Amino acid sequence: MAAPCLTRSPRPPGLAAVLVSLNVKQAGDLGLEGQATPHAADILQPHEAVFLRSRMPDSLAFDPDPSLRWLFWLAHPDDEVAIAAWIHDRVAAGCAVGMAWSHRTPVRETEARAVADVLGVPEAQRWFLDAPDGHAVDHLTSLAAEFARVGEAFRPDRVVVPAFEQGHLDHDAANFLANRTWPGRVREFPMYHCYTRRYQTLNAYIGNGPGERREHSPDERRLKIAVARSYPSQTLWRNVVWYERWWRLRGRPVGLAHRELLRVQTHVDFRRPNLDEPHRSPVEASAPWRRWIAALDAFDLENE
Numbered sequence: 116m117a118a119p120c121l122t123r124s125p126r127p128p129g130l131a132a133v134l135v136s137l138n139v140k141q142a143g144d145l146g147l148e149g150q151a152t153p154h155a156a157d158i159l160q161p162h163e164a165v166f167l168r169s170r171m172p173d174s175l176a177f178d179p180d181p182s183l184r185w186l187f188w189l190a191h192p193d194d195e196v197a198i199a200a201w202i203h204d205r206v207a208a209g210c211a212v213g214m215a216w217s218h219r220t221p222v223r224e225t226e227a228r229a230v231a232d233v234l235g236v237p238e239a240q241r242w243f244l245d246a247p248d249g250h251a252v253d254h255l256t257s258l259a260a261e262f263a264r265v266g267e268a269f270r271p272d273r274v275v276v277p278a279f280e281q282g283h284l285d286h287d288a289a290n291f292l293a294n295r296t297w298p299g300r301v302r303e304f305p306m307y308h309c310y311t312r313r314y315q316t317l318n319a320y321i322g323n324g325p326g327e328r329r330e331h332s333p334d335e336r337r338l339k340i341a342v343a344r345s346y347p348s349q350t351l352w353r354n355v356v357w358y359e360r361w362w363r364l365r366g367r368p369v370g371l372a373h374r375e376l377l378r379v380q381t382h383v384d385f386r387r388p389n390l391d392e393p394h395r396s397p398v399e400a401s402a403p404w405r406r407w408i409a410a411l412d413a414f415d416l417e418n419e
């Protein structure tokens with residue numbers, strides 16, 4: 116087992132340097148400056164009381180405490196786009212930050228490493244697992260051991276993972292495994308939902324639990340756009356552009372680069388979708404959901 120990594124993350128390159136290096140043009144209208152989230156009254160020390168601390172019902176999702184160690188669990192290289200500005204902000208604040216991905220291919224790993232460089236997450240605090248894309252649910256037991264290994268190596272105070280929202284089975288699997296292997300209350304960020312719909316909703320809360328919203332400074336918006344364009348092997352950038360265009364034409368611009376969303380996860384019954392009607396019933400009747408429940412049954416059998 117690897118020794119706990121206690122190295123303090125180096126400060127990331129300044130946003131201006133990042134943007135120059137990525138040759139990103141100033142994009143879009145510029146609005147409000149980012150606003151810091153109020154500080155929680157919290158006297159517990161990291162590590163010593165991680166369980167108690169993270170179960171405080173009023174604890175913030177975007178917790179500004181610079182002493183916290185943050186682990187970002189991603190299912191796929193490119194999931195980090197949805198929380199990239201916060202990752203960068205935490206590194207800049209002096210927090211120890213780790214990133215881990217359940218899935219990789221050589222190309223996608225290269226793309227993710229380039230983004231981690233931009234965000235300032237050190238090489239020694241990155242982990243790549245080998246879950247096959249789309250099939251993480253078939254490997255829950257072996258992945259749980261790997262999640263636990265990474266958690267023990269990094270010893271995070273905060274764990275952030277894609278939301279349990281029935282958008283992609285790999286995201287739900289990462290969420291389940293983070294909850295299963297870390298004793299604290301996990302933070303979740305929305306990716307998209309839900310897999311029964313032809314047109315999915317991107318990066319919006321669904322289901323139980325109040326969420327926080329962090330507005331971006333103009334530089335953070337440019338960072339988000341730069342990161343979103345850093346995965347040439349994926350269709351992410353094209354999808355985001357079309358999604359934004361679709362809603363702008365309907366008079367409801369979404370501004371995905373303008374903010375990030377994060378909430379303390381309250382829904383931890385993994386045998387129920389975290390969806391209200393009219394989404395819940397179609398999901399419960401769907402093949403992906405049946406596959407999910409079968410995977411949980413197998414996991415329970417293997418871990419009795």
Ligand SMILES: [Zn+2]
Binds near residue numbers: 190191193194283286
């Ligand atoms: Zn993903």
